[in-house]
Amino acid sequence: MDIRSIFMGLAFALMWSSAFTSARMIVADAPPLTALSLRFLISGLIGVAIARAMGQSWHLSRGQWRSVAIFGLCQNALYLGLNFVAMQWIEASLAAIIASTMPLLVALLGWLFMGQKVRPLGIAGLIAGVIGVAIIMGSRFSGGVSIPGLILCGIGALALAVATLTVRGASSKGNVLMIVGLQMFVGAGILAVAAMLTESWQVNWTPRLGLAFVYTTLVPGLIATWVWFRLVDRIGAVRAATYHFLNPFFGVAVAAVLLSEQIGVADIVGVVIVAAGILAVQLSKVGATAG
Template identity: 65%
Template structure:
């Protein structure tokens, strides 16, 4: 893999992982679902405008519209919606760790539902992921982590895995950035009624909130997505997915630096095990495609 692709992959992993820390800042000062709906509205409009500048069309195929709607529901409204609500009670580091096991869930579902065979290294990676998550979750729950918040994060990552499995191959045929923008707008449209019905529009304004929201819109929302698309086009989806093994480490590290969240010994051990598990699964799938 060329050096430029490695740098792009590292930048994407850092951007993606940092979103949990900025989200934690946002939900501490503003309603979570309303904030997320506004973020998707702004990010979606920016992505659609960027797609138009790239010459992409919003005339999508039936499969692409299905991908847009499914991702808008499962990835944005459910996965991120549940995580934003959960981070009122759980730390950003824990939320990022739970979310980072998505590649393991997809690999497990591919094996169980689609009979996609893995090499022995892949099965070892799945087992390592389960061990790492169990270790961290057990330590965090004993340390007082909110069970409801943890449960919402778990439901969220399952929703993300379902979305990933449901639209396999559906975004082929171009217009990827347009699909990204439209699925954000779908998520925004789904979240606004819930936010209006159940949340009080009370915001504790500060420069920290404005900075966190702006960062979330521009960096994880638009820049990371664009970088991911370019990376996939450059080296392929399977190779690009190997960079997800960095997400547990980056997520915990960013939360510790920006938010001062504690990092226990079980967190370090568990993150190392999960990271190794994700890497093993991705490398196994990569070698099986050669």
């Protein structure tokens, strides 16, 4: 793996993980579903405009439209929507840790329901992931964590894992930005309806809200997605996915620095174990691919 690929992987993990901290800032001053719907609308417009300027087409294949619909619903509306709502009650670091278990959920669901083989190293990684999450949750429960918030984050991670398994292997055929932009429109539409039914327009306009919204829209929303697909093109999806093991570290670190969230010894131990589990699962896939 070359230096440029390593830098891209680190950058993607940091941008992805930082989204939870910026989301926490947003929901402190604005209704979560309304803010997220607006973010998707803006990101989608920018993404589609850039895609058209690059010559990409919105005349997609049936498989590509299926990808747009599934990821628009599961990733944008359910996964991110539920996380935004949950972060009204739970800390960004905890939301990042729960979301980081998605590769473990993908491996587990594929093993249990789709007959996908998991090597011994992968099984060890799944067990380590469960142990790490149990350690973190045990510590947080004693501190009075929000149960509804945890449930929403868990459902969101499960929805993203299901979507990943459902459309695994779908080819973008050069239409990466167009597909990403259209997925954001799907999420924007679904969340706009949900926001009109459940939220009122009450916004506390602050500089922090503005900066967090712009950052979330451009960096995790568009730049991180672009970097991810470029990384996949360079080293393949399986090897690129190994960088997910950094997400718990970065998610906790960014929240501690920018939001002054308290991190205990149990959190650190649990994060290390979860990260090791994610790495083991991904390395087992790399070994299987090489074999």
